[in-house]
Amino acid sequence: DAGITQSPRHKVTETGTPVTLRCHQTENHRYMYWYRQDPGHGLRLIHYSYGVKDTDKGEVSDGYSVSRSKTEDFLLTLESATSSQTSVYFCAIGRPPQRSSSYNEQFFGPGTRLTVL
Amino acid sequence: DQQVKQNSPSLSVQEGRISILNCDYTNSMFDYFLWYKKYPAEGPTFLISISSIKDKNEDGRFTVFLNKSAKHLSLHIVPSQPGDSAVYFCAASAGGGSNYKLTFGKGTLLTVNP
Numbered sequence: 001d002a003g004i005t006q007s008p009r010h011k012v013t014e015t016g017t018p019v020t021l022r023c024h025q026t027e028n029h030r031y032m033y034w035y036r037q038d039p040g041h042g043l044r045l046i047h048y049s050y051g052v053k054d055t056d057k058g059e060v061s062d063g064y065s066v067s068r069s070k071t072e073d074f075l076l077t078l079e080s081a082t083s084s085q086t087s088v089y090f091c092a093i094g095r096p097p098q099r100s101s102s103y104n105e106q107f108f109g110p111g112t113r114l115t116v117l
Numbered sequence: 118d119q120q121v122k123q124n125s126p127s128l129s130v131q132e133g134r135i136s137i138l139n140c141d142y143t144n145s146m147f148d149y150f151l152w153y154k155k156y157p158a159e160g161p162t163f164l165i166s167i168s169s170i171k172d173k174n175e176d177g178r179f180t181v182f183l184n185k186s187a188k189h190l191s192l193h194i195v196p197s198q199p200g201d202s203a204v205y206f207c208a209a210s211a212g213g214g215s216n217y218k219l220t221f222g223k224g225t226l227l228t229v230n231p
Contacts, residue, residue, distance in 0.1 A: 004160075031217055042123075042206060042223040043161070050216045058218070090160055094217045103149045103168060103210070104217035108160035 003027050004109035006091050012115045019078040021112050023091030025071075031094030031104060032074040034058075034066065036087040037111075043090065049074055081116040088113050120144045121209050123222035131230055136194040138225050140207030143188065147209040151219065152181060152192045155204045164205075165192070197229045 003026035013019050023032065033048040035058075045058030047066040055066050063085060067075045078085055089112045094104040122141045130136045140150075148169040153161040167174040167181045167190070174181050180193045194201055204226050208219040 033218070040223065043208075043219075043221040045218060045220075048216060048218060056216070097166070102213065103166070104213075105151060105163055105166060106208075106217075106219055107163055108153075110160050111158075 004091060004093055004107065006089075006109040006112050008112060009110065010113045012117065013081050014117050015082055016080050019081050019114065019116075021076045021089055021091075021114070023074045023076070023109060025074075025093050027093070027095070028071055029093040029095050030071075032068065033092040033094065033106060034064075034074065034076045035090045035092065036060065037090060038087050046076065046089075078114075081114075083116050086114060086116045118143075119222075120147075121207055121220045121222040123205075123207055123225050125225050126223070127226040127228070129228045129230060130197050132199055133196045136192075136197045136201065136227055136229065138192040138194075138205050138207075138227065140190050140192075140222055141188060142190075142209050144209070144211065144220070145188070146211040146215075147220075148212055149210040150181070150183060150190050151208045151210070152179075153206045153208060153221075154201075155206065155224070161206060194227075197227075199229045199231050202227060202229045 005024045007022045034046040035043045044060045049055045049068040065077045091109040092106040151166040152164040155161040165179050183190045204224045206224045207222040
């Protein structure tokens with residue numbers, strides 16, 4: 001258990017409204033990631049963070065923004081939700097398998113199911 | 118352009134037999150590979166990984182094989198159990214220079230029949 005929680009777990013909203021999803025970790029890991037999962041597409045990276053206030057775009061970043069003001073929280077915002085953003089959103093943290101490892105493995109939260117009507 | 122491909126959307130095997138899930142990649146910068154298992158309504162769970170300096174890594178019933186020249190990896194599950202029924206994702210990383218980002222395949226749904 002990597003101590004990752006996501007809130008809310010389910011949300012239904014209307015087109016054009018802003019939505020913010022929260023990812024919280026308890027272990028102080030530097031790297032955090034937001035993905036969306038859609039049928040036929042697997043997991044696609046939206047945005048990621050490599051430290052407080054350090055973020056960058058993933059492959060499907062249009063329509064999304066993120067913020068990381070403290071290590072433990074990574075927020076994903078849909079400024080004006082659209083029906084194409086109906087999806088399941090997963091947050092992940094990256095950590096090395098051993099302290100000396102030069103690789104990272106990612107561990108995922110339970111997900112947020114978002115429906116945009 | 119898909120850099121990580123899982124060409125079999127689904128696989129069905131009998132309990133006790135071997136399950137073999139395959140994954141191909143195109144980016145020669147990838148040097149670390151991971152497999153995840155996902156049950157419905159849950160987050161993906163890390164299963165096993167392998168670095169490019171190895172060609173095999175084993176953890177209990179799970180073994181991952183890497184063939185760098187063919188840019189191919191496979192996950193073997195022996196013996197398969199009904200509880201292994203899930204979607205399996207292959208993922209690849211190009212390391213710290215890419216901030217350890219993962220590129221995922223589309224997944225393979227494994228069904229293990231009792």
